[in-house]
Amino acid sequence: MLSYRHSFHAGNHADVLKHTVQSLIISSLNEKDKPYLYLDTHAGAGRYLLSGEHAERTGEYLEGIARIWQQDDLPAELEPYIKAVKDLNPNGKLRYYPGSPLIARYLLREYDKLQLTELHSSDFPLLRGEFLKDSRARTDRADGYQQLKAKLPPLSRRGFVLIDPPYELKSDYQAVVKGIEEGYKRFSTGVYALWYPVVLRQQIKRMCKELEATGIRRILQIELGVRPDSDRFGMTASGMIVVNPPWKLEQQMKNVLPWLEKVLVPSGTGHSKVEWIVPE
Secondary structure, three states: OOOOOHHHOOOOHHHHHHHHHHHHHHHHHOOOOOOOEEEEOOOOOOEEEOOOHHHHHHOHHHHOHHHHOOOOOOOHHHHHHHHHHHHHOOOOOOOEEEOHHHHHHHHOOOOOEEEEEOOOOOHHHHHHHHOOOOOOEEEEOOOHHHHHHHOOOOOOOOEEEEEOOOOOOOOHHHHHHHHHHHHHHHOOOOEEEEEEEEOOHHHHHHHHHHHHHOOOOOEEEEEEEOOOOOOOOOOOEEEEEEEOOOOOHHHHHHHHHHHHHHHHOOOOOOEEEEEEEEOO
8 A cells, every 4th residue: 555654643642652762772772882783664754844744734743742842851761862853953943853764863873783664655765865875874665574584683683673564454463463573583682662553452452462472572562642542543542562672661661651641641631551561
């Protein structure tokens, strides 16, 4: 299908959660000198214009990044993420939002590597143009799930894989599990972070059960909701499932989620959780 464009949703509450987790994982990996590979299976365009037609039409960023990026009481856990947003908007006006590839570009070190994959015919040229002058990065127009076979394990034997499909097809909920399983077979010590939307809760429960059935250990679930679960159309929450999370991540997210819930969901209808699908 390939009709999904993230530009309609850039900077919303789901991006805030996803990029908070992403930035904390990268910061943790940066604590060791050894280089690593950052692999983004569904990278998108990289940069999103918040005054553009798509973002203006939905206005989702107004209830996401716009609510938090200049808060005076910003928790320490958000600092790497917010620094990337501010670096992209140096004049202090929120004009652009960085997708996960740009978050990674701002946070990775000069000797780390980026492998970025996108299939969409409109988004891939934008992504490629964004990284043309970055010698650390390789961009490919290819199937992101195939990269989990082709690019793993990395030469450095350290890596972080972000899997963020559009979930246009119901089969994506099974494809992500298979993708993690394939990647883990080749590279069992890597960090894998899977983003998911909560549209129907049963889909997420089924996906978690399938992950549990893989036999993989150390699978952490992080979720932030803005409305109660519903059988009506629309995303009510989103989450990140992290395989081999850095040891600090569980506590970091327990620290920051109450603040995010308070600021992003002032109505009080939100929820958040950090729990293990499979422990050690």
